[in-house]
Amino acid sequence: MLNTDAWQRLTDLFHRATELPEAERITFIHAQTGDDPELQRELLALLAADTDPTRLHAPLREAVKVAAQASEAEVMPGTRFGPWAVERMIGAGGMGRVYLARRADGAYERQVALKLVRATALDERRHRHFEYECRLLAQMQHPAIAQIHDAGIDADGRAWLVMEYIHGQPISAWCDQHRVDLRQRVELLAKAAEGVQHAHQKGVIHRDLKPGNILVAAVDGQPLPKIIDFGIAMDAAAADDAPGGGTPGYMSPEQARPGNDTDARSDVYSLGALLYELACGAPPEASPVPPSRYLREQPPARRAELAAQRGSTPARLRRALRDGLDAIALKALQPERAARYASVSSLLDDLRRWLAHYPPHAAGPARWLGVRTFVRRNRLAVAAAAAVAVALVAGLAATTWSLREARQEAARARVTSEFLASVLDSVDPAVSQDMDKTLMLRVLDDASQRAVRELAAYPDILADVELIIAVNQVGLEEYDRAIAHLQSIRSLAAAQPGRLQFQELRAMQVLGQAYLLSDRLKQADATFVEGIARAQRGPAAHRWLALDMQSRRAWVLFVQGQADAATRLAREAFDGLSRQRPADDPQRLDAAKRYAEILSTSGDYARAMVLLDEVIRQRTRVHGREHPQTLAARRDLAVARLQQRDFAGAEPELRQLAAIYERLYGADNGFTVSTLGMLGSALREQGKVREAGPYYRATMEWNAARYGTDSFSAVITRHNHANWLLADGQAEASEREQRALLEIAGRTLGRDNHVTAEILRGLAEAELAQGRTQAARVHANESLRAMRKVYGDQNQAVLRDVRDTLAKVEAAALAEAGAR
Structure with missing residues (x-):
């Protein structure tokens, strides 16, 4: 730290240096500060920031680097930091040196990168904060983030950080060396941005994102970016007190200003700078032009070289940049934070939109861009x-x-x-x-x-x-x-x-x-399994189809009674599509809808309703409130209300949906009929039994005539009608129907199926209403066994109804015993 006299000397030298031509400043600085490396370093940094708040000119930048590195002696091989022994230096920067190290206490073998933080980078107050940050960084678990293994401060006050050693190259160099096309470059950056997003969710801002801090290495033959060097990352809650950090050319303007009022949008700026460089071969200037214009302004030979490195021609590359990447990069690079993307999540959404051939939100209402991207996707x-x-x-x-x-x-x-x-x-x-x-x-x-x-x-x-x-x-x-x-x-x-x-x-x-x-479920499952495997082996551009088919297969498994496997597959497919596709992508929304239906039927109503609300919001925004896809999501939300036993809440929405369907499609239409059937359920459960009857009957007859009496939809609607018969006092007729359905379900779905279990419960209720307690007990217990087989013992919401039936059976048995 500089004392008062040093600060006065620094101020005087700064004013004298700014009066000199830039070419003479380096000589002046060395002549005046050769006896004080720390003063020299501070003076160089001040002059660089004064010259350009976001970029250092080459001589000054090199001088800063040399001065910073010269102030620390290199650690000798074998030096121990905790259980780690240094082998050799592999890098250095403004915040310290990085060494290749290994575990030396015999616990296990591992090569790591050990960063020794420069002593002047941490004062006493920040030593304490450094320990806190290390604990915070160690909590981050993401494929795109180099894992933190250990950290500490040695007896000499030197702070050290041990992280995963990545044998890779900076992202820009790797892309150029492998002549990666523009699409693959954006995919790599999006994966890295997912890691940054994860860090932000943990409260950590990186603040020095640049090519050298995002290394690309091959994992199982596939390139994977890894973010390293969180050495100047700060807890978001404490960022106001932190030094600006960052690397000129990639750091945001606010990082160079006094006061250092940084937040997550500073990382958005850095990601925008990385996107700019990956797109057109150079980091942005202080007032950047669109990447496509930068490319156009290069000499012909340089244009051809940049395009060839991206597997393209200059004309094709410029067209690809104009189709959305120009807009994304410039929005991320806005000098005022309020004009940038509000979060890395928003930036990611636009990158995914571009990758899926949708116009990014940053492009605004660009009509011709919308046409071009529509054709591509x-x-x-x-x-x-x-x-x-x-x-x-x-x-x-x-x-x-x-x-x-x-x-x-x-x-x-x-x-x-x-x-x-x-x-x-x-x-x-x-x-x-x-x-x-x-x-x-x-x-x-x-x-x-x-x-x-x-x-x-x-x-x-x-x-x-x-x-x-x-x-x-x-x-x-x-x-x-x-x-x-x-x-x-x-x-x-x-x-x-x-x-x-x-x-x-x-x-x-x-x-x-x-x-x-x-209803050919075995063929459906086999087809999806084969399709998923083929899509996973195919080109990266086809991988979304593997996730889409996995989501569809989840529903097949669910119908077959494999609830746990179905839930897992549906969740993984939805999460994967959420990472790859924009928020309003149809495949992503379809996967969300299927996942929500499985969650709702399995009793997880809260998560199901959150997903369905988002699907309805996106589809309403894109298509309107009465578009078929929007109506389908609204109907699923009404079903979730029914399953949650919110019958009064479901009734008005179902009445509205039924009226819309009838107006659009007519009375003799599957959408109209099925919605009226659900309305019947809402009415019956509220005690409006007579009013519900015609809806149940019409739905049952329509499905049997349309799909056959053994079809899945015919079985469901006939079961609902049998339940209505019981509520209407027709217990014998209800029992006959449930027995007929039990035969069909046992033959087509199997005994260990949630639909079969519901039929067994309905049969038990009909027998109980006729005073046949022992038979009711047998069927209720069989229903409970099947439900447990499908959902497990932990899903109390699903098991609630059958346990209620068993409780009624036992109460009736006690009453009969007392009467005797």
Whole structure:
């Protein structure tokens, strides 16, 4: 620490130096401070900050580095710090030196990086804070953060920190050496940002994020970034008292200002600087231009070199930067914190949006950017939807277009194909508002026949056409037709090894769903298992499909009674998609909805409702309150209320949803009918038994006629009707129905299934109402056994109803014994 005289001397030298040309300052500083290294270091830092608050010019920067390193003697090999012995120095910086060390007390073998904090970096007050910080840093457990193993202060007052040794390269150097493309660079930075986000959640701000502090190493053949050097990271609650820290060129403007009013947005700035450098090859200037403009302003040879390092051409690279990364980088690099991303989480969301081909929020209402990203995220083969459009027009009226002409117009068809595919999405009954589907099926059949005949020489286009047709046939509940098309895509892929990977994965995703919706659960599970394995082995851009299929498989397992496995898979899939996809991504929201349904049915109502509220909020914002996907999420939330026994709360929402469905789709529609069935449950549980009856009966009859008496939905709705019969005083009729259902469920679902368990409980209730206590006890205990098998003994919410039934049975048995 400088004393009063030294501070006065520093002030005088600073004013004298600022009057000199910059080229003469280094000589002046060495001449005036050669006898006092600490004074020299402070003077260099002041001049650098005065020259540019966020960047040091090269001579000053080098002088600061040399002065800082010269002030500490290098530790000799073998020197011990706690149980760790130094082997050799591997790096040095303004905050101290880093040594390769090893465990020397014989407890176990491990190489580590030991950072010896420069003595002048910590005064007495900060020594105490250093110990606190080390305990805080050790709590951080994240794949993108180098693990802290040990820390301490030796007898000479030297603070040391032992961390995981990463045999890697700085992120920018690694990317350049491996000629990593722009997308992979952003993926690596996003993984690192997830680590920063984790640190912020623990209350730690890094404050020196730069390429040298994010090392990339291969783990199981995959590149993984690791954040190192939290040596100047500070507890967020104590950041106001901390020195600014940071590295010029990457540190935020507020870190260079007196007072050091830093917060998590300082790390946002540094991540923006890293993104800038990864994108265009240089850290940002004090007032940065967009990365695409920086690239354009470089000499032709340099532009070509930067593009080649990113596996691209200058024109393609600039276009990719303009498609969102310019906006993300500039928002993160705003000089005023209030104009930046509010958190690393917000920055991550935009990076994920860009990776998923969505326009980032930072771009604002950029219309053409939205069009370009829409086309990229929904990319089909060159003329796929154009070919289907030809079939549509041919099925409705004469046309002058032909498939041959569409192929010749490939560039234009690429842009229009996505629009035409979205038009075909109106075939889905949730969007077509219960239109007559005969014509739609005829058009799809005609398209299928022509595609096979006329696109045989174009397997990629044919696969896309088949996929569009199959998706729409699933929407029309024509599952066998859809399955045939999806199997055709798999055959095409098998005949074209390596060429149709994405189309085959999408086919397996839709095929598994078709099996699930048609109650072919074993085929659905096998298809999803195979699809997940293939997607995990494939390119990184296809990995989201593995998570999506895992989420769908979770529902298959849940229907089969494997609640624990289903919950785990659903949670992992949702967490994975949340890391990879933006908040309003459809696949992420679908996974959230499935996970919420499993949680709610398993009795975890609080978490389920939080998830469903978020799904409703996002879908309402994107689509509107009456869009089919929004309505589905609203209906799931009403179901969660029913399961929570909030019948009065569920009733008004169900009435509103039923009215909307009837207005949109008509009375004879599955959405309308199923919602009315749930309304019946809300009414019955409130004692409005007579009013509930017609809803139960209509729902049961509709599902049996539509899907068959043995289908999952028919069993559920018939069971609900049997429960209503009991509430209406028709115990004998209820018992007959429950026995018939028990036979179907035992045959199709098995005895260890939550639906079978509910039927057993309903049967016990019907027997109890008729005074047959012993039979009721047998079936109630069997129901409890099945529920425990599915959910375990800890899920009290799920076991509550069957235990209530058992309590009623035992009370009746005691009453009978007393009467005798």
